[in-house]
Amino acid sequence: MKKTMASILALLLMASFALAGCSDKGNHSGSNNGQSDDKPVKLVWWVHENPSFVEANKKLIEDYKKVKPNVTVDLQVFPYDAFVQKIRVSMNTKNPPDIVQMFGTWVREYAKNGLLEPAANGAELEAEVYPAAIGGFQYDGKVYGVPHEFNIENAAALRYPQMFKEAGIDKDPSTWAELLEDAKKLTRRSGDKITVRGLDITSNDSIVFYFLAFIQQQGADFWNDDQTQVNFSTPEAAKAMQELVDLVKVHKVTDLTKLGTPDEPYMIFFKGQSAITTAGPWTIAEGINTFNVENFDYMPIPSFTDQPAVFSSESGWGEVVSKQSPNSQAAWEFVQFMMEEENALAWNLHTSSIPANKHVAEDPKYLESAPLVKAAVEALPNGRWIGPLADRDYFFQVIIDVYAEIVHDKTSVQDGLKKAETDINKMLQAKQ
Incomplete structure (x- = not known):
């Protein structure tokens, strides 16, 4: 999975695998039946253990707490191999995580089986994200998640x-x-x-x-x-x-x-x-x-x-919301917060990844921080989703x-x- 754990802002950061266990304890609490209000809400978010990803995710949670103090996001981190297996087992139960970090290639399988909550504003997300990046998150005319990064291997x-x-x-x-x-x-x-x-x-x-x-x-x-x-x-x-x-x-x-x-x-x-x-x-x-x-x-x-x-490209890492989540609307609101341009730019810079969001990729601040990837960024509009x-x-x-x-x-x-x-x-x- 080296290409999906990409570190490309070479002069700033080095992303690496540091595989270690992490407790999977922690259940949903504070149901709002999908409605977002001021009642306490706890969201469980599962991610794989990539150091720079985890650091950036924690920063997102800190920033979101300032905007939504009633929402607690429980970030649970797993070694990659264990993570893949836990998703397969848990998503078909009555108590899956609210939000899961998924690689784009996996998403259609879960969407096809009715395990993911579609985005209410799918058309808007499609307009914000490069087609090759969001392609893996689409199924049957709906959008089932938002990619953070562009998994580009050619051009x-x-x-x-x-x-x-x-x-x-x-x-x-x-x-x-x-x-x-x-x-x-x-x-x-x-x-x-x-x-x-x-x-x-x-x-x-x-x-x-x-x-x-x-x-x-x-x-x-x-x-x-x-x-x-x-x-x-x-x-x-x-x-x-x-x-x-x-x-x-x-x-x-x-x-x-x-x-x-x-x-x-x-x-x-x-x-x-x-x-x-x-x-x-x-x-x-x-x-x-x-x-x-x-x-x-x-x-x-x-x-x-x-x-x-x-060229053809696979979709990179992004977030999906479980269909079984009792807090699906609150979960999607947090995912949307990640997509806001300032937050998405900070995430891509910290994780050394190519932006899936068009506005971030076109932001001069991105290339100023990552000049070596200019050729890749300029190629992004030519990307096509590789297909199912x-x-x-x-x-x-x-x-x-x-x-x-x-x-x-x-x-x-x-x-x-x-x-x-x-x-x-x-x-x-x-x-x-």
């Missing part, structure tokens, strides 16, 4: 400016063709072995996200009309997959020697073994804080075509496996994509 890349200078490259590429030419100049070899990758798009996430983005940038889609089945049997899908394969086999600016190993491409980059590596902005802090590297920056990746550089993947891990792994088989000449592009389409659609049908 920008890590880059070593010094390597560009040494290769005689004095400006950022503005087209895909220019990017490929730069990548060839940046690639270094020892015999047949690549020692410095010119353009590395071989992480599990990058392979899938760029495959989908390349389809979209050709003006096509990978879903059918009602997003119940994927369609990879298109010329656009074949061209998208072929381009990723060609990076290895034709352009030879990267290889698959590390695919499936613990040594991920962003780690290879921070070891100085690649010049450009596609990765989420969370890797900025990893480079500075974990690898002690500072001589890099974060560059935009141009569109694969002459169309805008649209049902089983995200399976969806991604099928595409990754097919990609590797094509590169290693075990199948053709057309046959591989047909296999991926068939396997994913079987999964989607089983989950409906």
Whole structure:
């Protein structure tokens, strides 16, 4: 879950996992039957144990107490693995938490099963939040939660400016063709072995996200009309997959020697073994804080075509309200308080996360505090929600496996994509 625990304001903070237990005791008290008034109200809020998230959440609670002194928010913190399991068990009981911090990929399952309270002002929230960020919180025409952050994994890349200078490259590429030419100049070899990758798009996430983005940038889609089945049997899908394969086999600016190993491409980059590596902005802090590297920056990746550089993205972390909460209106009022621009900006700055709220992302104060993520922030309007993947891990792994088989000449592009389409659609049908 490293991408969802992103620390990107690298010069300010470092978000890390510090897994430890936390008591889950504490029940609802002070029912107001969904009505917000001056009677004492206690809200139970469950979150996962990410240090910077927890600190920011506590600050929100302190500030809300000044506005609503009758409302007590009991913040209960759990290690990530335990947190996931507790949500699964508790949300279908008569005494779940009032508010739960959920990753966008999970929300539709709970909404579909009638376990979440929809927002009364869904249209307003849709207007305030980027479509890719709020997509996972929507179901059947309603909004079931509010995301704090934007989980972006493409549209920008890590880059070593010094390597560009040494290769005689004095400006950022503005087209895909220019990017490929730069990548060839940046690639270094020892015999047949690549020692410095010119353009590395071989992480599990990058392979899938760029495959989908390349389809979209050709003006096509990978879903059918009602997003119940994927369609990879298109010329656009074949061209998208072929381009990723060609990076290895034709352009030879990267290889698959590390695919499936613990040594991920962003780690290879921070070891100085690649010049450009596609990765989420969370890797900025990893480079500075974990690898002690500072001589890099974060560059935009141009569109694969002459169309805008649209891309698919998953929804990040946000808050949902339980359908069984006796204080659902009070719970939603607190969630709305989190979304107010000043509060949302403070939360994103403290947690080192990319804002889901359009107004926050456009606030000059945000980029002044996080200049390295400029390329990612500027790409946010081009984001599209990735869609109802049902089983995200399976969806991604099928595409990754097919990609590797094509590169290693075990199948053709057309046959591989047909296999991926068939396997994913079987999964989607089983989950409906």
